[in-house]
Amino acid sequence: MAPISVLNEIPEWLNLAIAFLIGIGFGFALEQAGFSSSRKLAGMFYGYDTTVLKVFFTAAIVALIGSQLLSYFGLLNLNLVYVNPYYVNAALIGSVIMGAGFIMGGFCPGTGISALSIGKLDALIFLIGGLTGAFLFAESYPTIQTLASTNYRGPVRMDEWMGVSPGMFSFLLILAAILLFWLAEKAEKKFPRPDITSEI
Amino acid sequence: MNARIKLSILLAGVGLLLAFLPFNASKTFRLSPGELLKINYQDHLFTVDEVARFMNSEDSAVQLIDLRSNAEFMECNIPGSINIPLDDLLNPDWEGYLNQGEKRNIFYGNGDETAAEAWTITTGLGYKNIFVMKGGMNEWYKTVMLSKFEGDRITPRENALFENRYRARRTFTEINSLPDNLKRQYLEAKRLEESQLDGGCE
Amino acid sequence: MVVVNRFTSMKINKNIAWIIALLVVLTVLVLVRTFNQNLFKRNAADAVEAAKNNTVTVDELQSINSEFYIVELDENAGQFEQSISIPFEQILEQSNRDKLENLEGNIYIFSNSIDRSARAWVILNQLGFDNVYILSNTTEPEAFKYKFQPDTSVGPEF
C-alpha cells in the first residue's frame, strides 16, 4: 500500500535516500531527453524542435495513467498524494513571469540543473539568477504576501471541477496529447531548424 | 512505424480503458467486506474513564474527534476534541488528520450509533488507528460528570478512579464554561495544528 | 520488392502485436478487479449521505403500512415475532446475501447493541443495499440526554 513514506513510519535517512535516488532518475531523464540544451528547449517556441512538448506530455500522462491504474488495483491511495493548491492570482501571474523567464533564459529550474551538471556555463549563470530571484522573492514577500495568498481555491482537481470521472478526464487529456504530438511533428517539418547539432 | 504512432495507439487504448473504469478507487472502501467484518470492534473501544485519563494527561498521541453537529459541539465537548460532524467526515480537509499512522483517533457521538458508523466507514477506507469511546457523550456525562462515590470505605483503586473523574470533570466544566468567543479561539488554535500532506515546491 | 514490402508489414504487425498484448493484459486485470465479488465498489460518501436518515425506532414501526422485514443480528434472536435471524458474523455468507437480496420492501436490522447494527448497516450500504435501516429500541439513540451546566465561577488559568 502506497504512498510508502506517508503510510509507514520510515526513518528519515531512508526518506532522504529515496529523494536522492528519485533525483538521480529525474536528472538522468531530463538530460537524456536533451533538456540540457537551451537551444533545443527554445525550439519549442519557434517550432523547430518540439521535444519539450513530447517529453512533457508523455511524462505527465504516463504518471497519470500509472497512478490511476495503481489506485484502481488498490495499490496506491491517491488521496494521500499531494495535490497542488490553487491560488488563482498567484498561479496566473507567477506562470506569466515564468514564461518570460523561460524565453529569456532558455531553461527552467529543472532543466537548468541538468544542463549545469554536464558543464553548461550559461546554466550556471541561469541558476545564479535563480538564486537571486528566490532571494528577491523572499525579501519582497511581505509586500506581495496578499497577492500570493488571496483567491485561494484549495487543492481542486480538474475532474472534480468539470464533474467527470478522473478516468474520463485522463482519456480526454490523452486525446488532446495525441493531437498535439501530431501537430508538433508537422511543425518541426515546417519551421527551419537552425544548426544546433554542434552544440548538443 | 514511428514512436509517435506506437505511443499514440498505446495511450489511446489505455485511455479508453480508464474512461470506462466502473468505480473510483480513491473513494471506495479499501478493505474487502470480509476483512472489515472480521476486525474485532471490541478491541477498538475505549471507556470514558480511559478517555478521561488521556484528557487529564494531555496525551499527545491521542486525538479526540467529536462527530456531533457543530451546535452540540459548541455547547460542550471533551476538551482537546476537534469537531468533524459525521456529514463532513469525508471532506478532504480532514484526511490528513484522520488517515495517519501516528495518533490514535477516538470518535464519539452522543450514543454509540454515529461513532460505530464513522468507525466502519473510516476503517473500511483503510484508515488506521481509529477507535471509539464507548457510550459516547451520554456515557461520559453519566460517569465522569455525575457519578459520586457512594459507600463507606474507598479502596485505593476506586480512589484513583474518582480522582481521575474529578479532575476531568473540573477541566470539562472550566473549558466549556468559557464564553463562546474564547472557546472559538481555543478551537481555532487546535485546528491550525492540522497535519498536511507534504509536497510541491513549498 | 515484394519481399521487402512483406518484411516491413510483418515488422509493423509485430509492433502492434506488442501493444495489443499489453492492452489485453491490462484489460483482463481491470476486468478481474471489476467483477471481484469480494470487493466494495460503492462511493463511501453514499454511506455518509444515507446515514443522515437511517434509523427507525420500534414505536415508529407501528405506523408503517408497507411490507417490511426485521432482521435480527444477535445470536439469540427472538425479540420480534416473524423476524429473520442472520447473526452479524454471517451477513456476508452467500446464502444470507441472497436472502437479503430477495426481500422486497424495507429491511430493519436490529441488535441489542446498536453499534453492531450500525456496523452491519454500513457494510450492507456499501454492498449496494439501499433498503436497509437500523431499528432502535430507544427513542432517540443519538440525542444528548443531559444538559451541560456552565459554571462561570471557575475560570481556567491562562
Place this chain on the structure above:
Amino acid sequence: MKRKNYMNPYLAGVLLGLVLLSAMFFSGRGLGASGGIKYAVVAAVEAVDQQHAMESSYYSKYFENGENPLKSWLALEVLGMFLGGFLSGALSGRLKFTVEHSPKISKNKRLLFAFLGGVFFVYGAQLARGCTSGAALSGMAVLSVAGFVTMVGIFGSAYLFAWFFRKLWI
C-alpha cells in the same frame, strides 16, 4: 568518447513519467526543482544573517521545526539531479564546459539573458508555488487545476514573448 544522440523524446517522456510515478508511489508527492533553489537561499541567508532570517515572516517558517532546510526531501532530490544529469552526460559523452548560444549573439549577451531568465523564472515559480516540474508537470499528473493553469500560463506567455526575443535564438 563518441557522442550519442539524445534519447527518443517519447521514450524519454516515458522514463520521466516513471520517475514521477515512483515519487508519487514512494513519497506521495511530485517532483520539484525550484524548491531546491529556494532552500539553498534560505540556508544561505540563515548562515549570513541569522537574526534577519529569524525575524522575517518568510524565512522563519523554514526553521520552525528546528531542522536544517537543506535536510529536506526537495534539497536531496535536487542534489540527486546533479548526479543523474552528470551520469547521463558521461554515458552519452556530452560532458563539456561550454556556453551554448546562437552564433548570432555574443557570449556575454547570452549570459546576461540567462541571468535575467533565472531571476524571472524562479521569482515566478516562488509566486506560483512551483515551476515547470513542481507545479505544471507534477500538478498535471495528479490532475490539479493549479498544474494545468500553470502549464498553460508558462507556455502561453513564453509563446507571446517569443517574438520579442527571437534574435536570441534564431
